Amino acid sequence: MAKKHVVIGGGPAGMHAIETIRKYETAADSEIHLVSSETPYSRMVIPYWMAGQISEDHVLTSSESYYKQDGVTAHIGQRVVEVNTSANSVKLEGGSNLDYDNLLICTGSGAIKPPIEGVDLPGVHNLWTMEDAQAVLNRTTQSSKVLFIGAGFIGFIVLNALYKRGNQLAVVEAESHVLPRMLDADAAGLVEKWLQGLGIETYTSTRVQQIQQNGDQLKAVFEDGHSVEADCVVVATGIRPHIDFLENSGIETDQAILVDDHLRTNVSNVYAAGDCAQGPDLSSGNQEVHAIQPTAIDHGRVAGANMAGQDVNYRGSLLMNVLDVCGLQCASFGQWNAGEDAETFQVVNEARPVYRKMIWEEDRLVGTILLGQTNDVSSLNDMGMLKGFLQTGTPFGIWKDHIRKNILDIRRPYIACKVAEQLLNQTILPEPTEDLGYRHNDEQPKNDPGPHHSVFVNTIAGTPKDIEPTSNDG
Numbered sequence: 001m002a003k004k005h006v007v008i009g010g011g012p013a014g015m016h017a018i019e020t021i022r023k024y025e026t027a028a029d030s031e032i033h034l035v036s037s038e039t040p041y042s043r044m045v046i047p048y049w050m051a052g053q054i055s056e057d058h059v060l061t062s063s064e065s066y067y068k069q070d071g072v073t074a075h076i077g078q079r080v081v082e083v084n085t086s087a088n089s090v091k092l093e094g095g096s097n098l099d100y101d102n103l104l105i106c107t108g109s110g111a112i113k114p115p116i117e118g119v120d121l122p123g124v125h126n127l128w129t130m131e132d133a134q135a136v137l138n139r140t141t142q143s144s145k146v147l148f149i150g151a152g153f154i155g156f157i158v159l160n161a162l163y164k165r166g167n168q169l170a171v172v173e174a175e176s177h178v179l180p181r182m183l184d185a186d187a188a189g190l191v192e193k194w195l196q197g198l199g200i201e202t203y204t205s206t207r208v209q210q211i212q213q214n215g216d217q218l219k220a221v222f223e224d225g226h227s228v229e230a231d232c233v234v235v236a237t238g239i240r241p242h243i244d245f246l247e248n249s250g251i252e253t254d255q256a257i258l259v260d261d262h263l264r265t266n267v268s269n270v271y272a273a274g275d276c277a278q279g280p281d282l283s284s285g286n287q288e289v290h291a292i293q294p295t296a297i298d299h300g301r302v303a304g305a306n307m308a309g310q311d312v313n314y315r316g317s318l319l320m321n322v323l324d325v326c327g328l329q330c331a332s333f334g335q336w337n338a339g340e341d342a343e344t345f346q347v348v349n350e351a352r353p354v355y356r357k358m359i360w361e362e363d364r365l366v367g368t369i370l371l372g373q374t375n376d377v378s379s380l381n382d383m384g385m386l387k388g389f390l391q392t393g394t395p396f397g398i399w400k401d402h403i404r405k406n407i408l409d410i411r412r413p414y415i416a417c418k419v420a421e422q423l424l425n426q427t428i429l430p431e432p433t434e435d436l437g438y439r440h441n442d443e444q445p446k447n448d449p450g451p452h453h454s455v456f457v458n459t460i461a462g463t464p465k466d467i468e469p470t471s472n473d474g
């Protein structure tokens, strides 16, 4: 009899899991049921739609023909309210049950609203779903003023989209600097100056106490007495995993659902992936929540392979944040926030602006922060190379001393230490990934790449000669 896989949640984790199951099993081998309260789409693409760079249907990642092609029974618009691990079944809102052989929970996370007076007024929105984005677009025109409560990663991604759209912007952050969970105070100081230079009002170390309505206008009153008027307020103060429905299921949770290096929970036929999963961290080896798209995709692929009977071990996800703040590229990877005792190399150039920090354990890089202008190609290249060092754990050896003196010259150690070769050998699944085709357009046959198809080619141009470090290069 065919196996039955049930996947809860049609975000990137769920969709990549389904595609991976179908890599190993045909529709004759297994049934796949997808239960998702929202239609499958990529939240990460929402800002491009808001900025007018892509159309709404390009946010979507699935369609009827896709389900048919991959033999998926889709229960879209339906919510799972309970999991019964003894009976191997899930209960849907409305009372019906769906049984499973393997269950994958990919319910992601949802935005929270802090207890501020007036937070439920019309014109005050979270920005996590397509519905939220549509509400903000309906509420505002290009000339509207938008206030962001919370200067974190998601708030700034959306702020960047509205900057491109031409909106007037202000941002307020309770902590002492912007992007507190992504940058240290020095790097954040450069970001704040950059924003001020663009006319974006930035308030830190203060909280919004109350939001008042005055006709169509909103007024946010801060605890330090300041106030800002705006046409729309976006609340971006954090997210919480969707795991409440697991109460009494016996599935172990901490900050999210605890999973091992196979993305398996404490119940052997139940897996979890993406924002709702707390899995292995590449740098520390601890179980961490990394609520980012690359982790969701990796988790989904590993869980899908294991559900299909493979034995795929996950090395762990790298904590990474890469963000364009209105033309200033900011990135942090790994243990960027290591304690004061950690060995650190750092350079700051306020005028360009450029910032780089590298955190070491002996001759291995364990974390980094980079900041530079978005149109600075060498800074973007360095970002990829440093990420490669972290992902492979390659020691710098004698090149560490070179970096001490030439912190901006990453290219030469990257080649000399053969990081690219090691990256090519590190794949999530044992086999290369196939082109999964173009999913969102019903008219498009699977093998037609469609307008958004892109080909990623990894090339190594010849075999580089070994390069010896010198002190005045770069």
Ligand SMILES: Cc1cc2nc3c(=O)[nH]c(=O)nc-3n(C[C@H](O)[C@H](O)[C@H](O)COP(=O)(O)OP(=O)(O)OC[C@H]3O[C@@H](n4cnc5c(N)ncnc54)[C@H](O)[C@@H]3O)c2cc1C
Binding pocket: 008, 009, 010, 011, 012, 013, 014, 035, 036, 037, 038, 039, 040, 041, 042, 043, 044, 045, 046, 047, 078, 079, 080, 081, 106, 107, 108, 109, 127, 128, 129, 154, 157, 158, 242, 245, 273, 274, 275, 276, 291, 292, 293, 294, 296
């Ligand atoms: C505006 C925005 C921009 C972003 N930009 C970036 C970026 O640039 N880089 C980056 O790395 N990350 C980014 N992210 C974060 C990234 O989108 C998430 O990490 C990613 O979506 C997580 O994927 P997921 O599949 O785990 O969960 P989700 O994408 O949240 O999908 C979860 C799915 O589960 C469904 N669901 C939830 N509960 C239930 C239930 N009980 N029953 C049935 N279905 C349920 C939901 O409806 C949803 O379809 C961004 C997020 C937002 C909102």
